[in-house]
Amino acid sequence: MSGSSYDKTIQFRAGAEKEAAELLDEIHIGGVNVSELARVGLVEMLRQSLDEQDKIAVYERYSRGEIGEDVARVLLGEKLDRMEEEKxxxxxxxxxDTSEFLTGSDGE
Known part of the structure; x- marks a missing residue:
């Protein structure tokens, strides 16, 4: 995305959230993949932030080749498949051929 302030790493201040993740990593057998938790959480929040018009806009950009399938799938998930099926x-x-639907009920 041109002009975007995002780089490959999204950072935010995480006070209690970071402490909770570290605690869970300590007490959970085998630890916790905090990066994966953050990634999954971000995807969920991105999807929740979209209204129907946003979803249509994302699909239209995907259809025009302005964004890749991977980005569209992050934002739309399985809805991307349903939108393609509907299209x-x-x-x-x-x-x-709808000409058969145009005849009257008496066959004319």
Missing amino acids: ASFEAAMER
Whole structure:
């Protein structure tokens, strides 16, 4: 994303959250992958922050090739697959011969 202040590492101040993660890492057998927890949590929060218009905008950018599938999938998850299925169904319906639906009930 051009002009973005984000680099490959997203950082934030984590006071009690960091302490809680360290405690869980100490007491959980085998430890905890704090980076994975943060990644999963970030994905959930990103998805929760999107309203329906945002989701449509993300899908449109993906469809135009402005963003990659990996980014679209982070934001939309499985909804990306459903949106693609809906688009394919809509396009198939648009190509369908509807002349049979235009005749009257008496066959005319």
